[in-house]
Amino acid sequence: MxxxxxxxxxxxxxxxxxxxxxxxxxxxxxxxxxxxxxxxxxxxxxxxxxxxxxxxxxxxxxxxxxxxxxxxxxxxxxxxxxxxxxxxxxxxxxxxxxxxxxxxxxxxxxxxxxxxxxxxQVTAMEQKGDTTQFNAAAFKTNPDATTEDLIQKMPGITVANGTVTAHGETVNRVLVDGKPFFGDDAALTLKSLPAEVVDKIEVFDKLSDQAQFTGFDDGNAQKTINIVTKPDKKMGQFGKVFAGYGLDDRYQAGGNVSFFKGNQRISVIGLSNNINNQNFSSQDLLGVSGGGGGGNRGGGSSAGNFLVGNQSGITGTNSFGLNYANKIGKVDLSGSYFFNRTSNSNVQGLSQEYFLQGGTSNQFYNENSRTNTTNSNHRLNFRIEYNIDPKNSLIITPRLSFQDNHSGSVKAGLTTLASDGSKVNSSDNSQGNSNKGYNFSNDILFRHAFEKKGRTVSVNFNTQLNDRNGRRDLYSRNMYFDNLVQGDTAMRGDTIDQRSFTHSDGITLGGNLVYTEPISTSSQLQFNYGLTVQNSNSNRDTDNLNYDDGTYSDLDSLLTNNFDNRYVTNRAGLGYRYRKNSWSANLGVDFQNTGLYSQQLAPINNKVDQSFTNILPNAMINYRSKSGTQFRAFFRSSTNQPSISQLQNVVDNSNPLSLTAGNPDLKQEYRNMFNVRYSLAGAKRPYSLNAMIFVTQTNNAIVNSTFIAQEPTTLPNGLFLERGARFTAPINVDGSWNARSFLAFGKPVAPLKLNLNITTGFNYMRSPGMINYVPNFSNTYAISQGLVVSSNISDKLDFTVSYSGNYNVVRNSIQPNLNNNYYTQGITGRVNWIFGKGFVVQSDVSHQSYRGLGEGFNQNFTLWNASIGKKFLKNNAGELKLTVFDILKQNNSITRNVTETYVQDVTNRVLTQYAMLTFTYTLRNFGKAPANNGGNYRRRDFDGGGDFPRGGDRGQGGGGRGFNN
The missing domain is CATH 2.60.40.10 (Immunoglobulins)
Incomplete structure (x- = not known):
């Protein structure tokens, strides 16, 4: 209170x-x-x-x-x-x-x-409402540049490993002229559009369609980039196709072609290669990685729903995509289909040190593995917006994906004591996995504005369906070592040979009603009510090999489970909004009741019936000036329900030395989030400044509890652990904190024709956990510094030099001797020079340094790629280029992960030196829009919120199209 x-x-x-x-x-x-x-x-x-x-x-x-x-x-x-x-x-x-x-x-x-x-003079950056707008004309790029190349010159925007970050936050969506482009795949959109068609880049928090209409933030905003295309590029065809072949049978072929005709836009993309070039996001990969040390916090996937990034190892990719957008009468239609198939091969080395207390020696776990994975995915996304009349509209957004994943792996794991290096246990296992599944969701939103300005009603219906079937074959030989007397070691072992079948499905039905009522020319009330019912089922049948008849018919009850789960959530709330001139403010509170009913049907019958009642306040203050100054403070409380995989208490023995399971007694998380943003930009300033502070505090945080057996032990759930084996399950713990701050400063250096971008960040994370029933708090402090100097000379010479450094301090409550400081830094340089009669030289160099990691992980290496090419044909449409990758033969991959129970260092297989000859043809054909293209319609303002903006104080920018059609 x-x-x-x-x-x-x-x-x-x-x-x-x-x-x-x-x-x-x-x-x-x-x-x-x-x-x-x-x-x-x-x-x-x-x-x-x-x-x-x-x-x-x-x-x-x-x-x-x-x-x-x-x-x-x-x-x-x-x-x-x-x-x-x-x-x-x-x-x-x-x-x-x-x-x-x-x-x-x-x-x-x-x-x-x-x-x-x-x-x-073109203004590089402006702050318009809560939208940061960059003018593309202020940033010079070469004629072959993509939108991804363009935005990396802009202050506060980075692209690393396929992940797009703006002002310290991950970009979840990229729109083109306010419309989706290949669903929510940010990296795919940025790689597909040439920089020359871009007029402006807008960065903002896109509210949900319902929140845009009412002006009340419902907490579902996503960091979004909207690409505004040039008016003279809205008619024509553009794109490029390429093909190349090189040493070691390396190859690549593909391209993208777009056909723009006013409102009608069609884009086609394709790609085939074996050089790790991937143009899709992790939503295309069915999650089959898990277990293996319990590193996935709470038992879930470590990849976010929208995290864009490449797979580790060496990947061959075949993909095809089609995007369509048009306005037909009163209907705005957009949709995309995307298919990809990947074949991945990876060799991985993993080292973990587990924190123990009470004088007990810490344990090292080292693992070497080889994995081959094949994944296929079909993804369809549609958005249909029907503006029935100036007062009514209907938006339907269905999404459907099918996935098929097959993998095989072999790995060898060894656990030793940190004190003397003596062996505790080891495992050699091989396994094969096969998973198929689909996901479907659909939102139907109806919005109505009454004659009285500011009086509105909107109704949203949501449906989600998912289904997954899987099979796993596991063969594992495990050894356990006992030091009985000094100099004498006894050894025993066991063999696991089993087959598992899993099936899970779920259905979620939800509805939400929002009503707004003006109480003055500058204030408004909102009433909302929502009901969500979620049902899910998951079962696993595991059978050991029956040596008598050679079939898998010996049921393993500890690894078999049938689990049903149901959530019923009722939520009602009241909100107040005030807006006057440069100021606006929201204040609201929601009352939520959630009923959780879980039932384990096999191998025993067990029920969980819980009810949670929460008060969820929210508040927001927003100030924006005509000169480009913006201040925004936002507070919101929310809850997060445990997933069925976190609740299901079936044991996963993918790694027999590191077992995991769910916990049916989990409670929902309660989160308090506070966010402050401040920005300066505008035509009157020769610089731009963005600052952010983001703090999240979580009660009943879902974290890992790990038990490491110091001697052969039978757990209360009947699970037997040999010495050194680990068992991990999620629990609820208070005291979780995450604080991030970010500062970005950008300034053009006109005399030198350069763009200077400086970023600074400080992060603090307090991660609670439990090891052998003793609480541990891992406190991580991280300071980051970035510097980017990019050219703004001409479209013939384009270069970028950047530095990024991260200093991390880790402090643990139960093992102070494991307190650790480590440092990573990267220095990169890239140049693209067009000279003479169409000659092109390209080169990029990246130096990485790691200090303070585990033994064998502290390294320095430099990755250098270079190419030389010649442009020819009419308008230099053709280019022949010779590229050499990893000239110095030093390519490497190292990552560190610090959790509340262990510190982990990982190396992955990487692509090594090769040379490739590539031919590229660029298509550019733009023309004037024909008269009356798309019909003689006038853009109508759907009068939803009256004097209240429907874009959540978006001001002049935003791509948050709302009802402005």
Whole structure:
């Protein structure tokens, strides 16, 4: 209650200065011929007074703009400018709080290129509402650059191992002109679009469709990048195709081609190679990795739903994708199909040190493994938005994926004592896995606006289905060592030969009703109610080999389980929203009751029936100025339910030396999240600054409890552990904290034609756990520093030099002698130079250094790739290039993972030196949009929230299309 009262007072304190009344001017800018929105047009407002200076904004993805902080009964001159269009000017005297200029049409200017007027120096970055907007024209790239190459020059945006990060947060979605492009795969979109078609890059937190409509943040926002394409690139065909072959039978072939015709957009991609080039996300990989040390916290997958990254090892990929988007009458339609098949081979070395207490020697576990995996995936995504009329709309978003995964592995594990290196146990095993499954989800959202501005109702229905079938064959020979007397060692062992079949399925049905009611011109109430019912079932049948008849018919009861689980959640809430001029604030509270019913049907009958009641407050304060300053503070409480895999108490013996199981007595997590953001950007500043603090505190955190047998032990659940074997299961523990801070500073160095980006971060994580029934708190402090210097000279010479360093301090509560400091750093350089008659030289060098890791893991290595090529054919459309990869033969892969129970270092197989000759053909064919393309429709503003923005205070940017169609 004290925390809740604090945020109420904080909200009132910030909202108090916001009551000064100011007027605003709004409007929508479209092309006079195609009737398309003109995105990124410069709009200036100048007061009719001596020495008055203009203020600037730009139009958003829907062609809309808003000027706030103006004065009624005062005359202003409004001017709209955009390259290749005639200027529009109008004198306006503001009579009301809001002066709406309606639809403003721009006519294309008829002029030679040398007569085109430059509207002033391009501003690299602007802060518009809660949207950070980058102008692509301010960043020079070479003619062959992709959007991924472009955004890496922008302050605070990085791309590493396929993961896109903006201002310290992982980017979950990338849109093109406000529409999905190949589902939620950020890396695929950025690699498929050439940089030359990009006009602007917008970075923002995209609210859910329902939250955009109401203006109340429902906590489901995703960090999003919206790519705004240039108006003159919306008609035509573009893309590239390539094929190459090299030493050691290395090959690559593929390409992407897009056909843009106003609203209709079709893109086709394809890829085939065996050089680790992957263009998909981890949602395409059916999770089959698990166990093996209990490293997956809480028993779940270590990869996030949207984490984009390559598999370890060497991968061969075959993929194909098709994306379609169009506006047909009142319907906005977008959809994509994507298929990929990968064959992965990996050799891995793993070293773990487990924390023990009470004078007991710590244990080292070392493992070497070889794995081959084949994965196939079909993924379909659709979005259908039907604007029935200005007051009603319907959005349907179905998603479907099918997955098929097969893997085989052999591994050898050895446990030793840290004190003297004596052997404790060892295991040599081989296993084969086969998994098939599908996932389906569908959201149906209906939104209605009443005649009274700000009075709305929206209803959302959600359905989720999943099904998975798997088979595992395991053969393992295990040895156990006992030091009976000094110098005398006895050894015994066992053999596991078994087959398991698993099946899991689930269905979730949910509904949510939201009603908003204005109580004044600047405030609004929201009432919401939601009901969710989730049912899931999981069963595993495990049979040992029957040596009498040679069949797998000997049931292993400890490894067999049939488990049903059901959640029923009722949630009702009340929210208040205030918005005036540059300030806005939300304050709300939800009341939630969750019923958990679990039943184990085999091998014994056991029931769990629990009920949880929670009060979930939320508060938000947002300030944004015309000059580009933004401050945002946000607090929210939420709950997280344990998954069925965390609840199911069946033992997973994939690694007989490290067993795992679920816990049916788990409770839900209760989280408090606090976020503060501050940013400075705009045309009047020669720099940009973004700062963020993100703090999460969790009660009943789901963490791991690990028991390491010091002698042969039978656990309370009947599981027998030999000496040195480990058993891990999830439990609930308080005291989990995660705090992150991030600072990004960007500044163009005009005299040197460079872009300078500096990033600094500090992270703190307090991870609770339990080892042999003794609580342990692992405290990790991490300081990161980054520096990027990129060229802004010309499209002929493009280079980037960067540095990243991370210093980590680890402190443990039960083993101070294991406190550890380690440091990693990377220095990279990349250059792309086009000279002479189409000659191209490319080179990139990356130096990695590791200090403070385990023995054999402290390394320095340099990866150097280089190529030389020649452009030819008309408009240099063709290029022949020779590339040498890993010239110095030093490529390596090292990662460290610190948990509450152990420290782990891992090495993976990497691709080594090869040379390849590649031919690339680039397609560029852009033309003028035909008259009346897509029909003579006018962009209509769906009058949902009245004077309340539907984009969650998105201001001028955002790609959060809402109902602005």
């Amino acid at each position: 004290n925390r809740f009262t604090f945020f109420v007072l904080l909200l009132a304190g910030f909202a108090a200065p916001a009551f000064a009344q100011n007027a605003q001017i709004t409007g929508t800018v479209i092309d006079s011929v195609s009737r398309e929105s003109v995105v990124g047009a410069y709009v200036s407002v100048t007061r009719n007074a001596p020495d008055a200076k203009p203020e600037y904004v730009t139009t958003d993805v829907n062609g809309k703009f808003t000027f706030t902080g103006l004065t009624k009964q005062v005359s202003y001159l409004v001017k709209v400018s955009y390259l290749s269009y005639k200027d529009f000017t109008r004198a306006v005297t503001i009579a009301n709080d809001t002066e709406n200029l309606g639809i403003i049409t721009l006519t294309e200017a008829v002029a030679n290129l040398k007569e085109v007027k430059v509207v002033g």
